[in-house]
Amino acid sequence: MGATHLPSTEFDGTELDDQLEAEAEAALGEPSAEMVQLLGPDGTLGTDSVFSEYAARLDAEKLRGFYADMAAIRRFDQEATALQRQGQLALWVPLTGQEAAQIGSGRASQPQDYIFPTYREHGVALTRNVDLAELLRQFRGISNGGWNPKDTNFHLYTLVLAAQTPHAVGYAMGIQRDQRLAEANRLSDSQPAEPKAAVMVYFGDGASSEGDVHESMVFASSYKAPVVFFCQNNHWAISVPTAVQTRIPLSNRAKGYGFPGIRVDGNDVIAVHAVTEWALEHARQGNGPVLIEAFTYRVGAHTTADDPTKYRESSEEALWRAKDPLERLEKYLRSEDMADDAFFEKVAADGDELAAYIRKSTYDSDTPDIRAAFANTYVEAHPLVAEELAWFEEYAAGFAGEDTAEGAGH
Amino acid sequence: MTTMTIAKAINEGLRATLTNNPKTLLMGEDIGPLGGVYRVTDGLIGEFGADRVVDTPLAESGIIGTAIGLALRGYLPVCEIQFDGFVFPGFNQITTQLAKMHSRSNGNLTVPVVIRIPYGGGIGSIEHHSESPEALFAHTAGIRIITPSNPHDAYWMIQQAVDCQDPVIVFEPKRRYWLKGEVDTETAGLAQDPFKAHVVREGTDATVVVYGPLVPVALAAANAAAEDGRSIEVIDLRSISPIDFDTIEASVKKTGRLIVSHEAPTFGGIGGEIAARIGERAFHSLEAPVIRVGGFHMPYPVAKVEEDYLPDIDRILEALDRAFGY
Numbered sequence: 001m002g003a004t005h006l007p008s009t010e011f012d013g014t015e016l017d018d019q020l021e022a023e024a025e026a027a028l029g030e031p032s033a034e035m036v037q038l039l040g041p042d043g044t045l046g047t048d049s050v051f052s053e054y055a056a057r058l059d060a061e062k063l064r065g066f067y068a069d070m071a072a073i074r075r076f077d078q079e080a081t082a083l084q085r086q087g088q089l090a091l092w093v094p095l096t097g098q099e100a101a102q103i104g105s106g107r108a109s110q111p112q113d114y115i116f117p118t119y120r121e122h123g124v125a126l127t128r129n130v131d132l133a134e135l136l137r138q139f140r141g142i143s144n145g146g147w148n149p150k151d152t153n154f155h156l157y158t159l160v161l162a163a164q165t166p167h168a169v170g171y172a173m174g175i176q177r178d179q180r181l182a183e184a185n186r187l188s189d190s191q192p193a194e195p196k197a198a199v200m201v202y203f204g205d206g207a208s209s210e211g212d213v214h215e216s217m218v219f220a221s222s223y224k225a226p227v228v229f230f231c232q233n234n235h236w237a238i239s240v241p242t243a244v245q246t247r248i249p250l251s252n253r254a255k256g257y258g259f260p261g262i263r264v265d266g267n268d269v270i271a272v273h274a275v276t277e278w279a280l281e282h283a284r285q286g287n288g289p290v291l292i293e294a295f296t297y298r299v300g301a302h303t304t305a306d307d308p309t310k311y312r313e314s315s316e317e318a319l320w321r322a323k324d325p326l327e328r329l330e331k332y333l334r335s336e337d338m339a340d341d342a343f344f345e346k347v348a349a350d351g352d353e354l355a356a357y358i359r360k361s362t363y364d365s366d367t368p369d370i371r372a373a374f375a376n377t378y379v380e381a382h383p384l385v386a387e388e389l390a391w392f393e394e395y396a397a398g399f400a401g402e403d404t405a406e407g408a409g410h
Numbered sequence: 411m412t413t414m415t416i417a418k419a420i421n422e423g424l425r426a427t428l429t430n431n432p433k434t435l436l437m438g439e440d441i442g443p444l445g446g447v448y449r450v451t452d453g454l455i456g457e458f459g460a461d462r463v464v465d466t467p468l469a470e471s472g473i474i475g476t477a478i479g480l481a482l483r484g485y486l487p488v489c490e491i492q493f494d495g496f497v498f499p500g501f502n503q504i505t506t507q508l509a510k511m512h513s514r515s516n517g518n519l520t521v522p523v524v525i526r527i528p529y530g531g532g533i534g535s536i537e538h539h540s541e542s543p544e545a546l547f548a549h550t551a552g553i554r555i556i557t558p559s560n561p562h563d564a565y566w567m568i569q570q571a572v573d574c575q576d577p578v579i580v581f582e583p584k585r586r587y588w589l590k591g592e593v594d595t596e597t598a599g600l601a602q603d604p605f606k607a608h609v610v611r612e613g614t615d616a617t618v619v620v621y622g623p624l625v626p627v628a629l630a631a632a633n634a635a636a637e638d639g640r641s642i643e644v645i646d647l648r649s650i651s652p653i654d655f656d657t658i659e660a661s662v663k664k665t666g667r668l669i670v671s672h673e674a675p676t677f678g679g680i681g682g683e684i685a686a687r688i689g690e691r692a693f694h695s696l697e698a699p700v701i702r703v704g705g706f707h708m709p710y711p712v713a714k715v716e717e718d719y720l721p722d723i724d725r726i727l728e729a730l731d732r733a734f735g736y
Contacts, residue, residue, distance in 0.1 A: 114483075143516060144510075144513070144514035144516075145514050145515045145516050145518070148515070148516075148518040149515065149518065149519065150518060150519075155482075156514060156515055156519075158507075160502065160506045160507065163475065163502065163503065163506060163507050165475070166471065166472050166474075166475020166476045166478070166479060166503065167475055167476075167478045167479040167482065167507070168479060169472075169475070169476050169479060170475065170476030170477060170478055170479020170480040170481075170482070170483070170487075171479035171480070171482055171483045172479070173476060173479065173480055173483075174479065174480045174482075174483025174484065174485050175483065177435075177461055177485070178483070178484075180461065181432075211471060211499075212471055212472075212475060212502075212503075215467070215469040215471050215472030215475070216472065216475070216476075218467045218469060218472065219466070219467055219469070219472050219476055222467055372516065373513065375517065376512055376513045376515075376516060376517040377512070377513050377551050377552055378512070378552065378554075378576050379512055379517075379520050379522075379575035379576050380574060380575055380576055382554075382652055383605075383652050383654075383655075383656075384652045384653075385551075
């Protein structure tokens, strides 16, 4: 339960070396004793020398909000899965089981922070106020993006694994420069400073093997960039278990780069929030990057095209269902009289309303036009694109008068 | 007018863009105190500081990837890839991320990253230091590719690349880095569209299209051909993506013959693309098939035999003989 292993801002490599062996011995299937956990599966709140202070910032309203967020995104996930089964989406990437890792971390971010997701971070998207209907556009084949990242500082999903990690570090390097410039240009000390910002980038245990993660961590460490690497270790990279990606807890890898790494119970929304808040503050204050490994589990399939029965036992899934992030928070909220039946009924009703909205938005969504692809390939005028578009328009015009559903250009 | 080398012209162009735009920054391996292995960034870190002339870790994917992030934050990164053959660790970031960001964000995001790559052979170097991978990038929509052949273009085109809102790869003809020429830094060199080809020698009997390091070779071949009474028009392509087909088409409609030469292998190359497009646009004007003069379908050979690999004056003249033989 203790987080005494947590590296301080003043990084102490020797101390970490001593712990390496012990942590390496920790079985990968089970979290080590060093994992930060505040809210246990039985719904009781423990303590932590570092992070209890952060957890204490959470009042009943915030905790109820976490529950409502997790329930909403789980309901959304179910609805999206149903829409895929009904042929309304080409593919869906379920997040069930990872609600606490995503809501806890996303809710720790501030509006001025910038978030780079992978492609399963629907819960983080919710915390950044992305319209969840827009989130489905990519999976319906309407858009490769779907939302404007500038509106929410929540970047587009990136499907090439780990490719977004150097983007996050570069963005953080930009923040560093902006802050140095702003500080230099500040007229006087009485002029309020801009709120400091950090970047958080999500990836998984599978993507942790990609070279871009390594290069990103080298860059981030070298330049002390304000970036939090948030790794959701959900135990399965499609069909390949984490043990094939790493022989040590992923959080240990941070030591090799010279910045703090923390393993947190990814199904404990209170601990995830506390650890992420600490890490983002650490980064914003100019102390450099942090790696968080959220130890969680992908309860469902990798995508709707996947079949987990071919590579893992249902008993394993049952084991993790017993650690469900929503159930444990519900137990806690009820035991502390922070929420009653009426609250949970309201959450369920809100979920149904969200599902209905998602369903209707999907049915009502517009049909894309390939002309938008011509228009957006380049920012500035491009003669080849213009020539091919002109050809296409002429070709499409040849179908004028025919059923538009069959004609070209639709 | 000032006389300087191509390397110095790019250096001055970078200095100008760093001076004119506070968002410009350079990043790459050894570009700081060393000034780059070709000294193209010589002196810049002293003038603009380490925040704007960034010596990076030795990681090309990281260079391109962090440049994308900096561009998303509003910066104008100019990345130096040390040698052509070392761009490939960054290939994924260039083709799957940089090239597509504007499109996949439905036009909401722009990533005006510039990537400078010294390219081409003829310097007697070891493996991976003499390649011409431009066609691999030209096949990717979303990026632009330009290549200056002289100091004046080098000075202005690097600045125009930075000004362009699209990602631009600037292939720099490394064996011509020390080629001297006049640079007009005063008047509006910016008025010259970097994506348009230039007719650098007028002629009436055949057109030779080249770019980057082969422009002086084609001009020498044209002079030699003139002794045989053949009037050769030489076009410096300047832009590899997009390609200025209008200028080539107009020339071919006048001359009736077209040779395209580049150091890169002919198979799947820029010459093939030009041949196909001009075949469509000027079929009835062509007196002979479009002939390509380029590298062979092999890994770039060892330095001691690169003379046999690289297009030279004689190979261009031989191609002209074939074109006139139809």
